[in-house]
Amino acid sequence: MTKTAKILLLLTLVLAFVLRVWKLGDNPPSLDWDEASLGYNAYSILKTGRDEYGNFLPMSIRSFNDYKPPLYTYLALPAVAVFGLNELSVRLPSAVFGFLAVISCFYLVRLMNPQNIKLALLTAFFLSISPWHIQFSRIAFEANLALSLYILAITLFLKSLKSGIFYPFSALVFALSIYSYHSPRLIIPIVVLGLVLLYFKRVTGKLPWFLTFVVLLFVTAFPVIKEINRSTGARFSSVSVVNPDEKLGASIAAMEFDRLRGEPFGKILHNRRLVFGREILAGYLDHFNFDFLFLTGDPPGRHHAAGMGMLYVTDLPLILLGIVFLALNFKKKAFRLILLLFFAAPLASSLTTGTPHAVRAIFYLPVYQIIAALGLIRVSKKSYFKYVFCLLLIINFLYYLHQYYVHTPVEYASSWQYGYKEAVYESEKHYGSVDKIIVTYRYDQPYIYFLFYNRTDPAWYQSLWRGYAIKRAERQYDKYEFRNINWEQDSQMKNALLIGTPEEIPDNAPGITREIFFPDGTIAFRIVKRI
Known part of the structure; x- marks a missing residue:
């Protein structure tokens, strides 16, 4: 890496750090109830070894009967011990891991495409200023922690293809992501399977190390697998789109209508599997909604800045160009990996109500940033476009900062239980x-x-x-x-x-x-x- 590249990376990391810790205890303007719950349970475990319900070193945090994964709570213990129980100590782990995600993102792209340092630098920069990523790096949501670990685990897996000794570390970090949030419990098995199929020859070339990866991942994740029926099951049942009581009424009525009229295909056309399949597909496609991505975000005000989508408007043309470039170069394994991560990202969210959902679909990051960086690189040979884009991005970025620090604390205060x-x-x-x-x-x-x-x-x-x-x-x-x-x-x-x-x-x-x-x-x- 050249001296210029090192300086650019350092500046990007400084920017990422400042954007995630500046006035962290003051903005968002209040803790929401999930943050308060994570904080108090960390305080409770720190003082007694038990959560608020008296469970000793729990494998899931019961909280409001939604049974949160436990890792964030445990990671908050040092901050609560040092800074006391307050807004800063509760949010600090998320900010730290959000910053680390930018570093992991840089090395992930370097491993995907070692010859293109520009792509890695641009991706890291785009993630450092991403409204979506900044939003969740500044609040105590488990999803941001899980995302950071997810990026690091994939990075270590790709590193393992060259040196098998990294396989155990990849397995451990994948397992930690599973301990962090519910969504990775569905996404990670699919992504790991995709990685194995994509790099099959290189994986089998270091088979003993890979078998260590499989065994270690299973053993370390096993305690949380045991909890799935109780913790994840309780949470999933409360948000699942596959809810017979809510979704099958119209289907049953349609089948009865067809039965009374002697229609032979009613039971097939109105089958519950088709009903649930349509709901899941609709939820999946919701995540490609341009309003959600670029204009308004999803309904909860806690998930985005006022007047902003999850991405910058200036990202749109770059993402479209990047997708076209990926499709035209589909044979390259690195690009197939990007598409794998892209299409896997909303899978868990699509099974739930309230789609599109910015928290459950946070695993789109940093894929959108990689695609946008690809798009910019493909057209940046025309210098005038670079200048126009940089100007528009600066305007968009300054608008975001204004909205986040000036308007959001006022307009969305009630969403934060102020x-x-x-x-x-x-x-x-x-x-x-x-x-x-x-x-x-x-x-x-x-x-x-x-x-x-x-x-x-x-x-x-x-x-x-x-x-x-x-x-x-x-x-x-x-x-x-x-x-x-x-x-x-x-x-x-x-x-x-x-x-x-x-x-x-x-x-x-x-x-x-x-x-x-x-x-x-x-x-x-x-x-x-x-x-």
């Missing part, structure tokens, strides 16, 4: 003077914020629930009760603090101690003290 931190601190001021603190459930999962920001003693909290089933709603502990507020009844309470929404507590309610506002000036919470 206001809970302030509500917890306000409740603490009145804790000693009331017998009961009622907190609305309108925004979902309020209890986790009170555990998090109060830094509730995990051993004490676990002892309250030992031997008892914990309900998601109407949870109670100590003075706290989490449920929706019925003002007509609850206004009659004595020695109580009510924390509710403006829809639940009227603006003329007596005893209002504070109103907590979203950044746009609308009311998030009204807090009333009944004496």
Whole structure:
């Protein structure tokens, strides 16, 4: 690698690091409930060796009965130990692994195409400024960790083709990705099989090392395989598109309609397998939606900057050119590998509801960046295009930064459950003077914020629930009760603090101690003290 290439790589990595850690604790403007849950469970394991439910070193984090994969929680332990339980410590592992993904991405492309250093540098640069990647590198979502490990594992696999000693490391990192998030549990077996078929001669040329890879991957992943029926199964059943109760009503009605009319093919044409197949195909194709990719993103405001898609608009022509180039050069193994990763990326997401889904489809990265880099290289011989593209990219990038740091914290604050931190601190001021603190459930999962920001003693909290089933709603502990507020009844309470929404507590309610506002000036919470 030339000195110029080293300097460009260093500058890219500095940019990637700054974009992922700058004001990490302040933006996004609040922890969402999943982040708070990961953080408190890390705190609980750090203090007691058990999660909030009292499970010793759990293989899945029960959380809100969605059973999160455990690796992110364990990786957050050092940051929580050093920095305390706060927004920065919870998000720091994601930022670090997001930065490492840029490094892995560079070496992945180098191994795919050793002669083209420009392709590797461009891909790393595009990933470093990717809105999709920055978004999830700055929040404590397990998917970003899984993606970083996934990229590294593939990189190590390609390295193993030259030196078999890297096979065990690839297996271990693939297994860690499986421990990180649900989607890799489907994607990784398909990608590994594709890698073996694509590089079959080179794999079998180092057969003992590859067999070590297979055995080690199975052994290390086996504990999580045992958990699949309980953890992944529970999560999958809640988001699966293959849901008979929701999807088969129309099919059954159509078959009955055909039966009454003597139509012989009704059972075939309206078969449940065809129904589910159409749903899965529709979900898969949703991920190629241009609005999702380039204009609006998916509906949750937590998944993208305001007014932005998952990719830059300037990426579109480059991606189209890159895809054409890949198709025309399909015989090259490196390009077939890119297409394998591209088409495998949305497989897990397509089996779920709410497609396209930016979190579950994050495994598109860095494939889109590789394809865009290929597209740029193919046309960059025309210098005027390079200048035009660079100008448009700079404008697009500056627009993204403006949207992310100025507009998003205001426009999407409610999506981040903004206001809970302030509500917890306000409740603490009145804790000693009331017998009961009622907190609305309108925004979902309020209890986790009170555990998090109060830094509730995990051993004490676990002892309250030992031997008892914990309900998601109407949870109670100590003075706290989490449920929706019925003002007509609850206004009659004595020695109580009510924390509710403006829809639940009227603006003329007596005893209002504070109103907590979203950044746009609308009311998030009204807090009333009944004496």
